[in-house]
Amino acid sequence: MTRQYFEGPLGEGYLKATHESGLEIYIMEKPEFSSSYALFGTKYGSIDTVFGIKGKEKVTVPEGIAHFLEHKLFESEEGDAFSRFAETGASANAFTSFDRTCYLFSCSDRFYENLEILLDFVQSPYFTEQTVQKEQGIIGQEIRMYDDSPGWRVMFNMLSSMYKEHPVRIEIAGTEESIAKIDAQLLYKCYETFYNPSNMYICIAGNIDTDKTLKLIENALKPSVPIEIERYDFNDNEKVLKQYTEQTFPVSIPIFTLGFKRNITSGEVPLKEKVCMSLLLEIICGESSPLYASLVKEGLINDEFSSEYFTGRGFAAAIFEGESTNPKKVASKIKSRIAELINEGIDKKLFSAVKCEMYGDAVRRYNTVEGSAMQLVDGAVSGYDIYDEIKILKNVTADEICRYLNYFDCNNTVLSVIKPEEEQ
Amino acid sequence: MSYTVNSLASGVDGYFIENSRFNTTLISFNFYLPLNRDTVAQNALLPFVLTTCSKDYPEFSDLNFKLSKLYGAELIAVSEKVGDFQLLKIGISVISDKYTLDNEELTSQAIELLLGLIFKPAVESGEFKANDVEREKRKAIEHILGELAEKRTYAKGRLIEEMYKNDPYGTSKCGTVEAVEKIDGKALYDTWENMLKTAYVRVNVISSELPAGLFDKVSNTFLKIDRKDVTDFTRTVPTKVSLKVNRIDEEMNVSQGKLVMGFSSKLSGSDKDCAALTVMADILGGGPYSKLFLNVREKQRLCYYCAVRAVKVMGLLTVDSGVCKENMEKTEQAISEQLKAMQNGEISDLEFNSSMKAILDSFKTYNDSQNLLDTWYSIKIADKKPITPEELSDIISKVKKEDITDAARGIKLHTVYRLIPEQKEAL
Numbered sequence: 001m002t003r004q005y006f007e008g009p010l011g012e013g014y015l016k017a018t019h020e021s022g023l024e025i026y027i028m029e030k031p032e033f034s035s036s037y038a039l040f041g042t043k044y045g046s047i048d049t050v051f052g053i054k055g056k057e058k059v060t061v062p063e064g065i066a067h068f069l070e071h072k073l074f075e076s077e078e079g080d081a082f083s084r085f086a087e088t089g090a091s092a093n094a095f096t097s098f099d100r101t102c103y104l105f106s107c108s109d110r111f112y113e114n115l116e117i118l119l120d121f122v123q124s125p126y127f128t129e130q131t132v133q134k135e136q137g138i139i140g141q142e143i144r145m146y147d148d149s150p151g152w153r154v155m156f157n158m159l160s161s162m163y164k165e166h167p168v169r170i171e172i173a174g175t176e177e178s179i180a181k182i183d184a185q186l187l188y189k190c191y192e193t194f195y196n197p198s199n200m201y202i203c204i205a206g207n208i209d210t211d212k213t214l215k216l217i218e219n220a221l222k223p224s225v226p227i228e229i230e231r232y233d234f235n236d237n238e239k240v241l242k243q244y245t246e247q248t249f250p251v252s253i254p255i256f257t258l259g260f261k262r263n264i265t266s267g268e269v270p271l272k273e274k275v276c277m278s279l280l281l282e283i284i285c286g287e288s289s290p291l292y293a294s295l296v297k298e299g300l301i302n303d304e305f306s307s308e309y310f311t312g313r314g315f316a317a318a319i320f321e322g323e324s325t326n327p328k329k330v331a332s333k334i335k336s337r338i339a340e341l342i343n344e345g346i347d348k349k350l351f352s353a354v355k356c357e358m359y360g361d362a363v364r365r366y367n368t369v370e371g372s373a374m375q376l377v378d379g380a381v382s383g384y385d386i387y388d389e390i391k392i393l394k395n396v397t398a399d400e401i402c403r404y405l406n407y408f409d410c411n412n413t414v415l416s417v418i419k420p421e422e423e424q
Numbered sequence: 425m426s427y428t429v430n431s432l433a434s435g436v437d438g439y440f441i442e443n444s445r446f447n448t449t450l451i452s453f454n455f456y457l458p459l460n461r462d463t464v465a466q467n468a469l470l471p472f473v474l475t476t477c478s479k480d481y482p483e484f485s486d487l488n489f490k491l492s493k494l495y496g497a498e499l500i501a502v503s504e505k506v507g508d509f510q511l512l513k514i515g516i517s518v519i520s521d522k523y524t525l526d527n528e529e530l531t532s533q534a535i536e537l538l539l540g541l542i543f544k545p546a547v548e549s550g551e552f553k554a555n556d557v558e559r560e561k562r563k564a565i566e567h568i569l570g571e572l573a574e575k576r577t578y579a580k581g582r583l584i585e586e587m588y589k590n591d592p593y594g595t596s597k598c599g600t601v602e603a604v605e606k607i608d609g610k611a612l613y614d615t616w617e618n619m620l621k622t623a624y625v626r627v628n629v630i631s632s633e634l635p636a637g638l639f640d641k642v643s644n645t646f647l648k649i650d651r652k653d654v655t656d657f658t659r660t661v662p663t664k665v666s667l668k669v670n671r672i673d674e675e676m677n678v679s680q681g682k683l684v685m686g687f688s689s690k691l692s693g694s695d696k697d698c699a700a701l702t703v704m705a706d707i708l709g710g711g712p713y714s715k716l717f718l719n720v721r722e723k724q725r726l727c728y729y730c731a732v733r734a735v736k737v738m739g740l741l742t743v744d745s746g747v748c749k750e751n752m753e754k755t756e757q758a759i760s761e762q763l764k765a766m767q768n769g770e771i772s773d774l775e776f777n778s779s780m781k782a783i784l785d786s787f788k789t790y791n792d793s794q795n796l797l798d799t800w801y802s803i804k805i806a807d808k809k810p811i812t813p814e815e816l817s818d819i820i821s822k823v824k825k826e827d828i829t830d831a832a833r834g835i836k837l838h839t840v841y842r843l844i845p846e847q848k849e850a851l
Contacts (some may be wrong), residue, residue, distance in 0.1 A: 010447065010523060032445040034787045061819035069555040082712035086774070089781030091711070108788035121444035134725060141728040145746050150573045250676050252569035261759065294489070302563040323570060359496025360519045363447050368793055413626035421677065 007226040008387045022198025022226040026376040028205040036111045037369040040122045041102035044194035046172040054228040062181040064174015068094040071135050071186050081121035090114040099312045100381050119220040125191045129186040140176050150249050151417045158257040158416035161242040169317045198226035201380035205372035237263040246417040255418040256327035260318040260408050269316050271384050275392045276401045281307040281352040291337045300330050304350025327417045335410045342405050352399040358394045433646035436625040436641040444632035449531050450794045452515030455623035456657040459510040459592040465674045466607050468617040469502035471514045472560045475501040479544040495519050497534050506594045506803050507660030507737040537793025537828045550681030551609035564604050579682035582842040586672050587686045604627050624655045628801050630794050657805050661690035662739035672837040675846050682843040691832025694806035699819045700827035705734035715762040715777035725754045737806050738831025749845050757805045766832035771825050787817040
């Protein structure tokens with residue numbers, strides 16, 4: 001096992017160890033805390049619908065299968081993992097997003113026992129036709145719950161209007177129709193590909209001993225041979241499909257998401273771009289910006305307004321979202337402001353304030369064991385040192401970020417709106 | 425981990441919760457006022473007006489700019505119901521000075537800012553400025569209307585509204601749209617004065633050290649205020665038993681229905697008095713080892729979630745679930761059967777031990793989160809001196825199966841609220 005230690009600017013650091021199997025292990029000791037947080041994750045999410053193992057045929061699987069697999073992995077022949085965690089008192093859970101699936105627990109006692117359970121159940125798939133069928137009903141209810149969530153709908157309506165091919169456009173849990181096509185054999189195929197340790201990572205933060213933890217992991221890992229997964233790029237570097245989409249819903253006030261599509265060739269955008277684009281979003285319409293003040297004064301946005309640079313493997317979009325009685329007007333004002341900034345440049349005072357704010361936010365993320373562990377996951381999935389963000393923030397200049405303004409293509413946007421039913 | 429209490433003025437206590445594991449300092453002022461329909465809306469608006477402008481920062485954009493320069497210091501504005509009382513929370517969270525890029529003194533600036541917001545608001549001739557009031561009224565109205573969007577929250581809110589129709593607890597925490605519309609600058613000024621004069625005040629400081637002079641400043645400020653008729657926040661009337669189950673059905677254009685059941689509990693009041701209720705609620709529908717998760721979700725596959733929550737101060741237990749229309753009756757019956765099993769003493773060792781371990785483990789995590797600690801020390805109102813997570817953990821560890829069965833026997837169904845998908849249910 002190779003080891004590398006990363007020193008952080010906050011008086012703490014973390015260790016990255018790489019096992020012979022290719023598994024990456026990230027550990028941040030936080031001895032002053034009472035609890036610990038551990039995740040066992042795979043670089044596998046809802047966007048991995050077409051894939052292959054080098055030298056083997058290309059496979060296309062039903063939408064929502066990564067999430068389905070997450071649900072099923074908790075079961076084994078002897079019982080489910082929840083009942084094993086119930087014996088230790090840990091709080092266990094799992095989640096699936098576009099590009100990752102993570103299994104996790106938090107606990108204050110019996111950390112090493114809990115880690116053994118986590119390592120064991122994630123490495124022990126057990127799928128039968130009967131248990132797959134049972135899960136279809138439960139996930140069907142979960143899908144309906146998302147169908148009724150306007151915040152969820154407005155986002156996916158935007159993504160499905162922005163992307164023609166890239167699977168980021170599909171629901172993470174799939175649809176009731178797509179999950180009906182899932183069977184045990186398909187689950188095993190996905191498992192054998194993406195749950196190979198060479199595609200996985202373990203991230204831990206808390207009151208633990210690094211050496212003891214590494215030893216335990218080494219002993220618990222089942223033998224495996226690293227594989228090379230082939231992921232296919234989606235040719236989506238073109239204009240958005242639709243510039244405007246709307247849906248009516250039982251809501252009282254319209255909800256909107258405005259997305260600026262950024263065409264990227266493949267892989268993920270660099271961390272520097274993420275940091276600079278996030279700074280720009282704050283300068284364009286963050287709470288300290290003149291545009292934010294004028295939109296609030298005009299009664300066009302409220303405290304629900306926010307922005308994000310939404311990125312992952314093969315996709316990137318700058319997003320503004322919120323509630324508004326007039327989403328089209330908000331969208332138009334944001335675009336005008338971007339044009340102004342391109343012409344006039346950036347206010348240096350605002351830049352300096354926003355830089356401080358983002359720096360403070362980065363410091364805050366390490367305030368809990370959960371926050372620290374989630375940072376390690378981000379680093380593991382994206383392949384960067386988690387402290388790079390703070391280093392970039394310290395050194396970035398206003399002139400540097402100005403060039404990223406061109407990444408906002410005002411002619412390649414989608415405005416997604418959820419309208420109250422009465423307006424039909 | 426303990427805390428120290430300093431009496432700062434009549435009905436004003438300063439709580440210093442010493443904790444050195446965080447990168448930030450959190451200070452919150454918690455004002456407790458009686459909860460009633462006539463005043464809830466203007467009380468609720470106050471934290472939001474106070475945290476968007478002040479005498480020193482008359483424009484909210486100037487205030488936001490200052491917060492950015494304070495490394496993204498976060499202001500906290502909350503209106504919450506705690507039993508029969510309304511809690512107004514105004515606070516700030518700021519990163520420690522040692523993490524700044526140029527060794528800036530952030531904490532002292534953040535304290536000055538917070539005190540200015542609370543005690544030196546942007547007022548003219550005994551009124552808040554119309555612009556500020558109208559801006560926050562509009563946002564408050566949109567927030568109230570926005571509650572309809574998330575159906576789970578909406579359905580739970582409707583249950584409480586129906587269950588406590590004639591009691592303070594049935595009041596919505598932000599009031600109604602009509603009540604917000606009526607608020608003007610003068611009314612809000614009177615509300616502010618009333619809050620400073622009559623609310624019981626708890627100042628929580630969660631940090632590695634107590635900022636020098638903070639409590640003295642707070643004390644001196646309150647000593648200049650004519651404090652009288654300070655709210656006695658310990659008296660909440662618990663939920664009454666309903667002789668007949670109240671049933672409310674509403675239809676909406678949704679794909680999944682919501683079933684929310686409200687029960688009265690014989691046990692109510694402080695955490696200490698409700699230790700058995702806490703464990704009972706957890707065994708019924710807490711973690712994935714609970715009766716509802718294992719039977720209603722996993723075995724009968726009726727729903728994705730089926731969660732139990734106990735509001736101890738009210739003696740209230742709720743069960744909420746997302747279910748499809750055809751399974752509504754079956755799910756209600758299944759929930760009732762599991763409760764009945766508990767009332768018959770059917771609690772396995774596995775259920776008991778799993779729940780106990782999970783609850784006791786979770787208590788140890790409170791000291792690892794500033795927000796959890798702040799919430800803990802602001803909602804414990806049934807006792808004048810709040811219990812610590814460690815003390816409560818100790819009490820809960822002594823709960824026996826018989827206590828849990830007894831607590832379950834004191835649970836009576838009061839109201840059932842159902843949000844039913846309209847006929848054109850989507851598939």
